[in-house]
Amino acid sequence: LTIFLFPSSHICFSIAHTLLFWPGPIETSHPLGPVTLLVWTHPFHRRQDLPDCYELFHISGCALTDDRREYAHADAVVIHHRDVVLGSDELPPEPRPSAQKWIWMNYESPSHTPQLWQLEGVFNFTLSYRTDSDIFLPYGYLIPRTHGTRSSLGRRAHLLHRPSNKDLRRPHLVAWVISNWSETHARVAFYYQLRRYIDVDVFGRAGQPMEDSSKGSVVRLLGRYQFYLALENSLHTDYITEKLWNAVQAGAVPVVLGPDRKNYERFLPPEAFIHVDDFPTVRGLARYLLMLKRNPLLLRRHLDWRGDYALYRPVMWSEHYCLACKTTRRGRGRTQVVRDLTKWFYS
Numbered sequence: 472l473t474i475f476l477f478p479s480s481h482i483c484f485s486i487a488h489t490l491l492f493w494p495g496p497i498e499t500s501h502p503l504g505p506v507t508l509l510v511w512t513h514p515f516h517r518r519q520d521l522p523d524c525y526e527l528f529h530i531s532g533c534a535l536t537d538d539r540r541e542y543a544h545a546d547a548v549v550i551h552h553r554d555v556v557l558g559s560d561e562l563p564p565e566p567r568p569s570a571q572k573w574i575w576m577n578y579e580s581p582s583h584t585p586q587l588w589q590l591e592g593v594f595n596f597t598l599s600y601r602t603d604s605d606i607f608l609p610y611g612y613l614i615p616r617t618h619g620t621r622s623s624l625g626r627r628a629h630l631l632h633r634p635s636n637k638d639l640r641r642p643h644l645v646a647w648v649i650s651n652w653s654e655t656h657a658r659v660a661f662y663y664q665l666r667r668y669i670d671v672d673v674f675g676r677a678g679q680p681m682e683d684s685s686k687g688s689v690v691r692l693l694g695r696y697q698f699y700l701a702l703e704n705s706l707h708t709d710y711i712t713e714k715l716w717n718a719v720q721a722g723a724v725p726v727v728l729g730p731d732r733k734n735y736e737r738f739l740p741p742e743a744f745i746h747v748d749d750f751p752t753v754r755g756l757a758r759y760l761l762m763l764k765r766n767p768l769l770l771r772r773h774l775d776w777r778g779d780y781a782l783y784r785p786v787m788w789s790e791h792y793c794l795a796c797k798t799t800r801r802g803r804g805r806t807q808v809v810r811d812l813t814k815w816f817y818s
């Protein structure tokens with residue numbers, strides 16, 4: 472078993488395909504004093520209160536601020552990509568204080584990340600869903616139960632369970648929640664094919680309205696379905712979003728369209744999802760889903776893994792800031808520049 476430890480974050484990987492949780496030692500004393508992290512813009516200009524990193528994540532020595540007057544003595548500045556490239560805001564002023572780190576934060580896929588080329592050689596760290604970011608935090612991840620008790624996993628971890636008999640005979644078959652319908656998306660082409668063979672209940676702006684669109688209500692809805700179409704808007708390395716984790720949380724088997732199967736297996740056991748590439752035809756996939764519906768014992772194979780895991784879904788954006796702060800403190804005194812941002816992000 473080889474474990475790749477991400478030194479900048481509290482997560483590591485095992486090539487046995489599951490993400491392991493690695494909280495790291497709780498650090499209490501910092502000879503160099505706390506780190507000040509300036510949040511340059513609140514993502515999409517939606518203001519949020521800044522978190523207490525120690526209380527929420529046991530990360531100490533962090534002073535977070537969104538007050539730009541702190542710029543001159545901030546150790547790091549977090550800059551959300553979209554807010555500075557679309558002209559609504561500018562990058563911080565140059566020359567920057569020496570030793571200050573600029574952190575590029577982005578949770579959109581490359582297809583929806585405009586004007587990257589403008590930002591070559593500007594940043595010192597990357598913060599994104601990509602596993603090879605300097606600061607890596609995915610949309611969700613699994614924690615093996617053996618790795619902690621209920622209380623050490625924290626309040627925000629969702630314990631998953633082996634399926635009950637009721638879970639194997641849910642009243643509805645396949646759901647899809649879609650807010651941005653575009654005929655150019657691979658996922659829409661896939662849907663057109665799939666619905667020739669199997670009923671798909673479509674929700675969201677393009678289908679039946681949701682009661683409300685909060686995360687909780689999607690999970691509640693999916694709790695009545697056996698399968699959920701977790702189809703990404705574009706296909707890129709590690710770009711696996713909350714769609715997948717909504718299904719996992721609700722105990723619906725995700726049918727995924729996104730990066731390839733091997734990439735998903737970095738995040739989930741192989742049987743925990745059905746990949747559209749697993750079948751040579753969409754018809755073959757549809758038949759498989761119908762067959763599972765008739766054979767609860769076979770369906771169980773896709774759900775039994777749940778007994779060994781808890782699901783963790785990082786809070787946007789508190790955890791991102793606190794992790795950025797932790798990495799900044801560890802990298803104090805070191806110089807690092809992000810070159811080839813575009814090439815890397817598209818790879």
Ligand SMILES: *[C@@H]1O[C@H](CO)[C@@H](O)[C@H](O)[C@H]1NC(C)=O
Nearest residue numbers: 582583651652653655656704
């Ligand atoms: C919706 O999809 C289109 C086509 O890919 C894209 O240009 C647009 O940015 C998307 N909108 C949102 C809100 O994601």
Ligand SMILES: *[C@@H]1O[C@H](CO)[C@@H](O)[C@H](O)[C@H]1NC(C)=O
Nearest residue numbers: 570592593594595806807808
């Ligand atoms: C951060 O990146 C800038 C721009 O490339 C560079 O000039 C600076 O030396 C870097 N600073 C640190 C502390 O890494």
